[in-house]
Amino acid sequence: MAAPAPPLSSLYTLSFLLALLTTLAVIASLRLLAILPSNTQTKPLKSRWRPTRVMIVLGSGGHTHEMFYLLRDLDTRKYTHRTYVVSSGDAFSASRAAEFEKELERRGKEDNLRQQDVEIPQIVIGAKRDVAGIERSNDEEKRRACTGPENYDIATVPRARRIHQSILTTPFTSLLTLLSCFKPLLTAQAIHPDRPPQDVYEASARDLPDLIITNGPATAVIVILASLALKFFDIRGANSRGKCKAIYTESFARVKTLSLSGKILLRLVDRFVVQWEELEGKGGKAEFWGILV
């Protein structure tokens, strides 16, 4: 005789709850393994030019200084929209970002002028141009320097931990920071938010970032965690479309040991870059290409 079906009340037993939690934990770990970047360096695939949104996480004085040294050769024809993430009350970082964009704008204008100069002789030898040449020039045309207020935004998130804040309340303020990171991740702040995107540039700015660039501040850890949550649930194709790739650069001041942010992010970012040879290979991952700042 078959055993009678267990009564419905067995769903509330401790063992059932444990079984359910274990199953969920296994599923979650498998998903995490799938979304986390692997340690083995794969050769990057060559991809065609497309408008690209990059998110730059700024922190307190030193980190912000180093970040702008890192970004000194930023090409606005490739990285067409920039979102700077700053902590509330950090007026210094916000003004440095605006200053940096002014400089990019000046450089972009010079670049565009120079491009016009170069194109003049091309018209003269126009007869010699083949199909490939024309295609290339079309591509070049698309690659205009993208500067000015419509090509960047500054997103403010609450500070994760104020100086002298109690360690007990830090998890709560960090959670608040985490939640407020989703909005700037999902879209850049548009100048005309009610209007649908007018071109590919605007469409890319209103999409998830293609690349996240961080160094040591606490906010960086939280932004990366938020981007992993988006990848975990593949929100707006964060994972399937290969969005939110992350590069972490350890501070130039770190010679022998990683910072706390570095230790946390070592296994969570796509590329982990150190600036002193002694740190090369940390976590089977840290890359060293010389001093970058």
Added chain:
Amino acid sequence: MAEVTLEQGSKVCFVTTGATAPFIALIEAILKPTSIDALKDAGYTHLLIQYGTAKHVYDDRIYDARMRYRSEADQGTLHIDGFDFNSDGLKDQFKLVQDSKGVVISHAGSGSILEALRHQVPLIVVPNTALLDNHQDELAIAMEKSGYLLKGDIIQLSHSIKKAEDFRKRMTQFPPVTSGKHRETKSFAAIMDETMGFLD
């Protein structure tokens, strides 16, 4: 702050002690007789000190220093001046040093190091041993090993001032050129492009 106008033949030593916690021991060290003698011997005409919030220390020591040189009747050969902060950064001061082929003596904060080195000036970095942060010391040692700067200490600052004369001829260029040397190097822009697959 007091402006320093440079005449022909001037040579400036600029000392910066940091914006956050003033590095009192460094102010004291540079105003010691041995340091001032070393500066005079090396032909310096101006000593400019950014003392931050430690004006009282600067005022005390400068009084002592002036008293000493008054008696030796050679007062005036080294002009000493100081200021607290400059909201526009320290570019003007670094430029003075650069133009006069002088020297910068700095606390070991990475921001100051990076800014000073970009002006291609000989730099003496003095780690603040009172801070319980040995990263400053590690950074200064590693940077000295690479030939970018001289690591000094508050006890023997005059030695570093003497060494700086020879060092200015053989110091390594900063930022390093992103090519050649003993191994492959890359710029950060190249690392970004590689990650995105933008390979030209």
